[in-house]
Amino acid sequence: xxxxxxxxxxxxxxxxxxxxxxxxxxxxxxxxxxxxxxxxxxxxxxxxxxxxxxxxxxxxxxxxxxxxxxxxxxxxxxxxxxxxxxxxxxxxxxxxxxxxxxxxxxxxxxxxxxxxxxxxxxxxxxxxxxxxxxxxxxxxxxxxxxxxxxxxxxxxxxxxxxxxxxxxxxxxxxxxxxxxxxxxxxxxxxxxxxxxxxxxxxxxxxxxxxxxxxxxxxxxxxxxxxxx
Numbered sequence: 062x063x064x065x066x067x068x069x070x071x072x073x074x075x076x077x078x079x080x081x082x083x084x085x086x087x088x089x090x091x092x093x094x095x096x097x098x099x100x101x102x103x104x105x106x107x108x109x110x111x112x113x114x115x116x117x118x119x120x121x122x123x124x125x126x127x128x129x130x131x132x133x134x135x136x137x138x139x140x141x142x143x144x145x146x147x148x149x150x151x152x153x154x155x156x157x158x159x160x161x162x163x164x165x166x167x168x169x170x171x172x173x174x175x176x177x178x179x180x181x182x183x184x185x186x187x188x189x190x191x192x193x194x195x196x197x198x199x200x201x202x203x204x205x206x207x208x209x210x211x212x213x214x215x216x217x218x219x220x221x222x223x224x225x226x227x228x229x230x231x232x233x234x235x236x237x238x239x240x241x242x243x244x245x246x247x248x249x250x251x252x253x254x255x256x257x258x259x260x261x262x263x264x265x266x267x268x269x270x271x272x273x274x275x276x277x278x279x280x281x282x283x284x285x286x287x288x289x
Contacts, residue, residue: 064091066240070231071112073244076251077223078142080108107138108224115228120237124229126188129212132228136221144220151219153181159219166263177262179216187215195233202286205230205243210280214262241287253283 068088072080082090082099087109089098096106115135119128134148145159153161163176180187191211198204212226227245236242245254257280264273271279 062237063240064088066242067091067116070242070244071109073242073247074112074224074227075105075108076245076247077227078108079103080105082109104138104140104142107140107143111136111138111143111221112224112228115224116237119228119232124192124233126185126192128232129188129192129217129225129229132232133218133221133225136224142220144218146219147221149219150183150185150217151181152183157181162216162219164216164259164262166259166266167268169267175263175267177214177259177266179214183215183217188212188217191215200233202234202243203281203284205234206281206284207277208233209243210258210261210277213258236287243287244285246283246285250283250285254280257283 065084065088068084068091071087072082072084074080075082081103082105086098086100090096090109091113096109099105099109114137115132118135119132122128122131130148130150133144136143136147151160151162161178161181163178166175166177169175191208194211195204195208198207209226209230212229213223216222218225227243231237231243234243245251257276260269260271261273261276261280263269264271264276
């Protein structure tokens, strides 16, 4: 694989988890097969190792529900932001402490925070519905971003959901073979990207100003497509 292209993908995806190593440092880690070139003052090592492991594993299998679960199952590094049981679909009825999660969205009334609470129970049919939407679509870059957004909002796993969703979207596109990766933007545009993604999470909640379709279109408007 082209290590320069893969390093760019890892650093772009790492923005979800405050990855701070540069593209050059990440490429050096890929070239050497060692995490020594990465920054030592944060959890870049975990993000790097998990991502490489997930890509190596998933590129060998078709895109389906098992592939999505397999991606998350590789997030085994020692970090507080890792799923407590990698590859485990949440069941908030069986484990309400760890599997009932929420995502803080924006300030509410009187200092409260408006949060998005995804479905408490997830099973394989929830993944199948999202996969069916992809399979019946034009399978373009924008459709891949829809796949990403649907998976991210579903929050099927206790943690690592955006990383899982981005790797899954690239797998669906065949990007790990072509090495033409779908990636979030950087800088101010990344902040807009995340703001619009959370806006999609918050449809129907207090403070939401748009419908689901409008929220999706606003997200897609700031989601970059790949170079041809």
